[in-house]
Amino acid sequence: MKLLSFTAGNHESFGVEHARGIADLGARTSFSSMRALIAAPEGLQAARRVATEAPVDFARNEIRYRIPVPDADKIICIGVNYPDRNAEYKDGSETPKYPSMFLRTRGSFTGHGEPLMLPPESPQFDYEGEIVVVIGKAGRRIASENALSHIFGVSICNEGSVRDWMRHAKFNVTQGKNFEKSGSIGPWVVPVGDAGELKELRLSAFVNDELRQDDVAGRMLFPLDYLISYISAFTALLPGDIIVTGTPTGSGARFDPPRYLVDGDVVRVSVSGIGTLENRVLREAV
Structure with missing residues (x-):
């Protein structure tokens, strides 16, 4: 099942996408948002009932995708979470003992099919394909053995980055990770029970079909159960929270010379069992 948030004209809602189109869960259930549906014990059952019984409310060409949980309380991003990524830095460092992480604003992401905004402040706009987990059950200090039960579903991210702005400060990358609409999440979230074996999810990222x-x-150096346990040690995880789990080797900055994104490039990130997230790069007008 594919759960998405969308706009259709001036109408903002959330729904379920199937072969015939989109059924509007906002109109056909009592939930006010995707986040509210995720938080409700009966939310997933209600969505499955609508997916089975309801007619289509919108064709795909009538909607624009938003990020699946537009009002997520937190978007937590993990850095350097694949072994080859650590080796890419060529600094002789050992495998890290703890995950690197940072927060991103909701406004730094856009939905599937929407343009990624190429900022005029930098020529070093880069892509990072990543697997996303969406939290379904709140928790603090979650034990690793219970962590996977807190996942509601899986989605896809292009965690777009402005590389030189990530180096403006000594101890953080916040600036380069939070340009408006520089990344994307979507197209939807697939409930964890529909996604297959989590360890077997394969991520592939393409630029202009390459x-x-x-x-x-x-x-992953830090698997999903560890990440959820570690993060929940310092902050309470809430339904709808998004964890972006890190990118493999192959981002544009790691080529020699680097291969950064330019106006008109198309970035496509696919995850087995989930789908494909696609966005075109558009130079931001100022």
């Missing part, structure tokens, strides 16, 4: 990144979730 394969740039390819890896599987089972190779």
